[in-house]
Amino acid sequence: MTFRLAVESTPSVAAFYRPGLQALSKHDAQRIHCANSRRLTGSVNVDVALRAAQPHAKRWDYGIGLRRGNGEVAVWVEVHPASSTSIAVMLDKLRWLKNWLQTQAPALHKLTQDDFYWLSTGAPIAITANSKHAKRLASVGLRGPLRVLALK
Amino acid sequence: MNITSLKLERIGQIQTADISFGDLTVLVGPQATGKSIFLQFLKLVADTGYVHDQLRKHGIDWKRSLPEFLDVYLGEGMRELWHNGEQASTITVNNEPIDATDLARPLRRSKKALVFYIPAQRVLSLANGWPRPFTAFSSEDPFSVRDFSETFRILMEQELGRTDALFPKTNRLKKEYRDLLSQHVFGGFGLRVDRHGSQKRLVLRHTDTSKPIPYMAWSAGQREFVPLLMGLYWLLPPAKVKRRGEIEWVVIEEPEMGLHPNAISVVLLLVMELLWRGYRVCLSTHSPHVLDVVWALRTIQQRNADSTRLLDVFEVVKTEPMKRVANDVCKKKVRVYYFDRDGWTKDISNLDPGSQDASEAGWGGLSEFSGRVNDVVASVVNHPQLPGFDQ
Numbered sequence: 001m002t003f004r005l006a007v008e009s010t011p012s013v014a015a016f017y018r019p020g021l022q023a024l025s026k027h028d029a030q031r032i033h034c035a036n037s038r039r040l041t042g043s044v045n046v047d048v049a050l051r052a053a054q055p056h057a058k059r060w061d062y063g064i065g066l067r068r069g070n071g072e073v074a075v076w077v078e079v080h081p082a083s084s085t086s087i088a089v090m091l092d093k094l095r096w097l098k099n100w101l102q103t104q105a106p107a108l109h110k111l112t113q114d115d116f117y118w119l120s121t122g123a124p125i126a127i128t129a130n131s132k133h134a135k136r137l138a139s140v141g142l143r144g145p146l147r148v149l150a151l152k
Numbered sequence: 153m154n155i156t157s158l159k160l161e162r163i164g165q166i167q168t169a170d171i172s173f174g175d176l177t178v179l180v181g182p183q184a185t186g187k188s189i190f191l192q193f194l195k196l197v198a199d200t201g202y203v204h205d206q207l208r209k210h211g212i213d214w215k216r217s218l219p220e221f222l223d224v225y226l227g228e229g230m231r232e233l234w235h236n237g238e239q240a241s242t243i244t245v246n247n248e249p250i251d252a253t254d255l256a257r258p259l260r261r262s263k264k265a266l267v268f269y270i271p272a273q274r275v276l277s278l279a280n281g282w283p284r285p286f287t288a289f290s291s292e293d294p295f296s297v298r299d300f301s302e303t304f305r306i307l308m309e310q311e312l313g314r315t316d317a318l319f320p321k322t323n324r325l326k327k328e329y330r331d332l333l334s335q336h337v338f339g340g341f342g343l344r345v346d347r348h349g350s351q352k353r354l355v356l357r358h359t360d361t362s363k364p365i366p367y368m369a370w371s372a373g374q375r376e377f378v379p380l381l382m383g384l385y386w387l388l389p390p391a392k393v394k395r396r397g398e399i400e401w402v403v404i405e406e407p408e409m410g411l412h413p414n415a416i417s418v419v420l421l422l423v424m425e426l427l428w429r430g431y432r433v434c435l436s437t438h439s440p441h442v443l444d445v446v447w448a449l450r451t452i453q454q455r456n457a458d459s460t461r462l463l464d465v466f467e468v469v470k471t472e473p474m475k476r477v478a479n480d481v482c483k484k485k486v487r488v489y490y491f492d493r494d495g496w497t498k499d500i501s502n503l504d505p506g507s508q509d510a511s512e513a514g515w516g517g518l519s520e521f522s523g524r525v526n527d528v529v530a531s532v533v534n535h536p537q538l539p540g541f542d543q
Contacts, residue, residue, distance in 0.1 A: 082506070114534030124454075125506035128447070129514070129523035130440045138526035141533035147506030 003065025003072045006107035007044045013063075013105070016049040017042055024062055028079050031119060034066070034151045041065035041072060046097075058089065060097040063108060066115070066151055074108050075115040075151060082120035082145030084133045090118055094142050115151075118144030155198055155401075159244040164189050164233035167495030174487035175427055178446055179436040180500075180516035181491030187436040188272065189233065190491075191403050192226060192296055194434065195269050197245050198401065200255055201262030206299055210286050214256060221256035228292040264398040268303075268387060269296045272405035272436075274379040277301035281353035281367035283308055283382075304382050312345070312385065313352060319343035319381065323390035328468050329422060336414040337377050341365070354378065376410035377419075384422055387431065394429045402431045408439035416441045421466045427484050428477040440518040446486055447503045453482055490516035 007017040021029040023043035034040050042065040050059050064075040078093055080086055094116060101109040118137070125145050127133045137144070159170040166186035171177065179187045196203060207214070207224060214220040219231035226233070234252070235241045243250050276297055277283050283304035289297065312318055319342060320330045334340060338356070346355040346364045355364035356374070367375065383404075389396050407423065408416045416439060426433050435442060448465045451457075459482035463470050490498045490511045500512040507513040514520030 114531045116530075116534070120506055124451070125504065126451070128440075128444070128505050129519040129526060130444075134522065134526050135529075138529040139533065141530045143527060143530050145506065147504075148508060 001072075001107060001111065002041065003063075003074060003108075003111060004042050006074065006105075006111050007042065007063070007065075009107045010105040012053060013044050013046060013049040016044050016046075018044070021064065024064075027122075028062070028077075028119065031147065032064070032077065032149045032151065039067040040151070041067055046100075050100075058092040058096045060093050060100075064151075065111075072111060073113050073115060074111040075117070076112070077117045077119050077149065079119045079121055080145075081123050082118065082125040082127055083123075084127055084131070087127075087133050087136060090137070090142065091140060094140060114141060116142045117146060117149050118142055119149050120145040120147050153198065153245070155194070156246050157244075158190070158194055158197065159242075159247075160186075160190060160193055161242045161244075162235050162239055163193070163241045163243075164230075165495050166190065166491075169489075169491065169495075169497045171489050171497060172487065172499075173432065173434070174501075175432055175484035176423070176446070176486045177432075177434045178442060178486075178488045179434070179491060180438070180443065180488065180518055182493055182517060183438075185491035185493060186495065187491050188405060189226070191269070191405065191434060191436060192294065193243065194401070195267045195296065195403065196225060196255060197243065197250065198266045199262070201260050202265040203295060203299075204258060205261035205263060206286070206302070207295070208261070212291075216256055216258065218253055218256040224291065225295045227294040228290075230294075266398055267401040267403060268383070268396075268399045269300060270380060270383040270402070270404045270407075271296040271300055272409065273297045274300060274383070274409075275376050277304050277379050278354070278367060278375070281355065282351070283379075300379070300383065303386055304379060307382055307386050308345075308352075312382075316345050317342060318345060318354065318385075321385075324385050324388055325422075326425070326473055328471060328474055329418065329425070332418040332421065332466075332468065333381075336412065336418050337374065343378065343381075373410040373412065373415060377415070380404070380407065380409075380419065384426075387426060388429070395431060400432060401434065402426050403434045405436050406438060407435055408437060408441060413441050417445075417466050420445045421468060424462070424477055424481045428480045438518065440515060440522070443488065443503060443515045443518055446488060449482065450486055450501070450503065453486075488516075 004017055008014045019042050020040055021043050023045040044063045046063055047059045047061045060076060061079050062077045065072050066075050076097060080090060101112060127145055157172045160166050161168050164186055165184060169186055169190050181187055212224055214224050222231045222234055243252055277300055284301050285305050286298045286302040320334060341356040341358050344355050344357050346353055355366055356370060357364050387396055387402060407419045423433055445465060452461050459479040460470050460475055462478040463474055468474055488501045490500045498511055500516055503515060505513055
């Protein structure tokens with residue numbers, strides 16, 4: 001299944017599929033790189049799509065379709081200030097995303113491998129790789145915070 | 153001479169090491185990339201007259217030959233570091249090239265040193281619990297080790313050896329430092345001068361009446377730390393004098409040697425004390441802990457934050473003396489340089505974990521491994537088919 005079909009078969013976000021990185025703000029899209037941009041097939045702004053339905057939830061920002069090998073995978077990107085005080089919020093957001101994928105977005109769930117990324121907002125990154133915070137993130141499968149995400 | 157920058161080219165493994173010094177300068181990089189060589193040349197260009205004086209005083213003659221002098225100064229066989237011909241080694245101080253042959257010529261001798269050098273091999277200065285004199289070392293040993301040991305010996309014989317209690321000692325270190333050292337390095341033991349027959353020796357004692365613990369029974373960290381502590385005692389004279397003599401620079405190689413991170417924190421707090429006293433400090437390190445502190449200091453500076461936040465890093469009580477130290481240190485200029493495997497240096501002072509430059513983001517390799525571990529763990533958690541979803 002393609003990323004596009006997976007998004008369009010998920011009722012809560014079906015109308016929010018955009019080709020390439022068009023679902024992302026311009027500023028965010030500029031910080032996501034791929035050597036072959038054609039591999040970035042599409043995107044969805046989950047946060048906007050579910051704002052009305054789940055206004056108080058810790059919603060995730062973006063899903064991105066990435067052609068990898070013979071198929072497509074879903075890449076999940078949250079843009080958030082990168083300080084240790086954000087760790088709890090990021091863990092909540094990841095928990096929300098994984099629960100949403102399992103319960104409400106099975107097609108996107110199937111396309112998901114291990115691509116969960118925290119992209120820093122413009123502010124300085126205040127979490128080092130050897131910190132307990134970075135290890136806490138790794139322990140739940142979240143990578144980052146990154147200033148630029150280079151997708152492979 | 154006020155040294156603001158030093159550039160070495162084609163010396164040993166160094167292709168070009170070009171360093172502009174801050175008040176605190178930290179050198180990082182893999183083993184055998186030239187950090188120690190660089191620091192020893194800093195000492196040499198600043199203290200040529202002193203080095204000559206010490207060597208001659210101890211009966212060492214290099215016959216005005218630069219290769220022989222390098223063997224004597226850096227240690228046996230180190231003449232091989234120096235290249236001649238078209239691709240000759242060069243030394244540039246404050247953007248002015250210097251004639252390296254001058255380093256071996258008899259110049260005006262000086263009894264005063266501008267740079268106090270605490271070498272990585274400082275543990276060698278203690279033999280059976282008492283510092284070794286300069287001449288107890290062989291010609292294979294670098295000058296920096298012999299000179300440090302000799303200074304340690306003089307300190308013991310002329311200043312400290314007449315008293316029994318070396319730690320805790322009220323007139324050398326602030327109470328805040330003593331309390332932390334007692335907790336994190338000495339574990340409640342005291343450092344004492346003891347007599348074993350007619351021989352003086354340093355021992356640890358839990359109480360004045362308890363049995364002395366000789367040098368060889370100390371923990372590895374304590375054996376490493378005591379020479380460093382004595383070096384700090386030399387630099388932190390009693391009474392109201394802020395600095396010792398003519399010393400302007402302090403070089404400490406691998407201050408973390410043998411120490412638990414809590415103890416490293418205390419050593420770094422003492423480095424802050426050195427900065428407050430007006431010394432310029434150069435460190436070489438393999439510890440991310442050291443760069444953690446530099447990162448915090450730079451962030452406090454960049455954000456113009458309350459300087460006492462620096463004391464939170466060390467979990468030290470915010471007494472007025474400590475606040476003064478923090479306030480002053482937060483005005484100091486800090487530089488960090490990476491010595492890479494190809495023999496070049498790079499300024500990574502920003503220590504930006506999000507930098508696109510891998511050497512800066514990975515702090516010269518010191519956090520690179522942790523980053524890789526984090527990636528592997530994140531990947532393992534997410535595979536196969538989302539087991540991490542349960543978390």
